[in-house]
Amino acid sequence: MQIGYKLIAEAFGPAELIAQAVRAEQAGFDFAEMSDHFHPWLDAQGHSPFVWTVLGAIAARTERLGLATGVTCPTVRYHPAIIAQAAATLALVADGRFTLGVGSGERLNEHVVGRGFPDADGRQELLVEALEIIRLLWKGGYRSYEGRHLSLSDARVFDLPDPLPPIVVAAGGPRAARLAAEYGDGLFTTEPKTELVEAYRKAGGSGPMYAEMAVSWAPDEKTAVHAAWETTRWAVTGWKVMSELPNPVNFEAASATVREEDVAKQFACGPNVERYLEVARPYVEAGFDHLVLMNAGPDPEGFLAFFERELAPALRDLG
Numbered sequence: 001m002q003i004g005y006k007l008i009a010e011a012f013g014p015a016e017l018i019a020q021a022v023r024a025e026q027a028g029f030d031f032a033e034m035s036d037h038f039h040p041w042l043d044a045q046g047h048s049p050f051v052w053t054v055l056g057a058i059a060a061r062t063e064r065l066g067l068a069t070g071v072t073c074p075t076v077r078y079h080p081a082i083i084a085q086a087a088a089t090l091a092l093v094a095d096g097r098f099t100l101g102v103g104s105g106e107r108l109n110e111h112v113v114g115r116g117f118p119d120a121d122g123r124q125e126l127l128v129e130a131l132e133i134i135r136l137l138w139k140g141g142y143r144s145y146e147g148r149h150l151s152l153s154d155a156r157v158f159d160l161p162d163p164l165p166p167i168v169v170a171a172g173g174p175r176a177a178r179l180a181a182e183y184g185d186g187l188f189t190t191e192p193k194t195e196l197v198e199a200y201r202k203a204g205g206s207g208p209m210y211a212e213m214a215v216s217w218a219p220d221e222k223t224a225v226h227a228a229w230e231t232t233r234w235a236v237t238g239w240k241v242m243s244e245l246p247n248p249v250n251f252e253a254a255s256a257t258v259r260e261e262d263v264a265k266q267f268a269c270g271p272n273v274e275r276y277l278e279v280a281r282p283y284v285e286a287g288f289d290h291l292v293l294m295n296a297g298p299d300p301e302g303f304l305a306f307f308e309r310e311l312a313p314a315l316r317d318l319g
Contacts, residue, residue: 002066004068005031008295025062033067039109066098069100070210075129088159091164107244127179131183132147141156172243185208187209189288190239197209211292214268214279225269228269231296237255
């Protein structure tokens with residue numbers, strides 16, 4: 001079991017994210033995964049720095065910590081050629097410690113460039129073409145591509161790492177899990193759904209399987225629950241909501257009826273290790289081998305110390 005630390009770019013500025021990553025390496029995390037957003041989910045979070053700059057700085061400040069995007073959409077806000085170049089460069093800077101996590105995106109981030117945001121079928125078609133372009137450029141040499149949605153004209157990525165970074169594909173349903181098996185090197189999800197694992201494996205997927213687990217550490221459960229509700233209640237709304245709304249104000253409205261008890265059911269809140277194991281167990285039983293802890297608590301340093309002292313040994317035993 002590999003255990004990752006989620007760098008929540010919507011909740012912290014770049015300097016704080018870099019410091020958290022350095023501390024996460026010291027605390028024993030195997031890797032750090034950072035979201036790639038243009039907007040935060042809620043205005044209360046208040047941040048959204050550029051992921052590639054921050055991860056480059058983290059690569060220079062760490063030695064063994066794996067790095068990953070969780071996840072990048074390489075289709076609308078970015079052209080996949082730019083992601084092919086960015087990921088190759090970061091893999092070189094990080095000395096092979098980088099994994100490219102990709103997904104079909106959220107309207108929250110992709111609509112900002114004014115090109116619209118397609119329906120679910122269109123997003124999947126775009127992602128397939130983007131992955132084909134990235135793979136093509138990573139073969140080296142000058143390359144061109146003409147797809148239904150995306151094109152590439154006589155382009156070359158000059159600095160390519162050896163080996164190339166693995167590509168982990170996010171999936172919210174069986175169709176996307178099958179896409180991950182065909183076009184990716186691993187699977188990424190946010191829920192412990194066995195049907196996603198089964199779809200990925202049946203389609204021939206044999207790579208690592210990543211999953212995010214929502215937690216909120218504080219010295220007492222009540223404080224932890226309130227902190228998670230205040231900044232991260234959007235996570236309870238479900239993927240069909242999360243992928244479609246355009247701005248933080250819309251998520252404010254969509255999450256207006258979410259109660260603190262709703263958050264407590266989904267998050268591991270407070271200082272009790274057994275609650276964290278209770279939430280983690282379904283992921284382990286489903287077959288996930290990379291577990292990313294997304295801490296919505298008010299004290300990142302307190303959580304990192306808790307992980308180092310108590311949680312890490314228990315989670316690794318569970319895995």
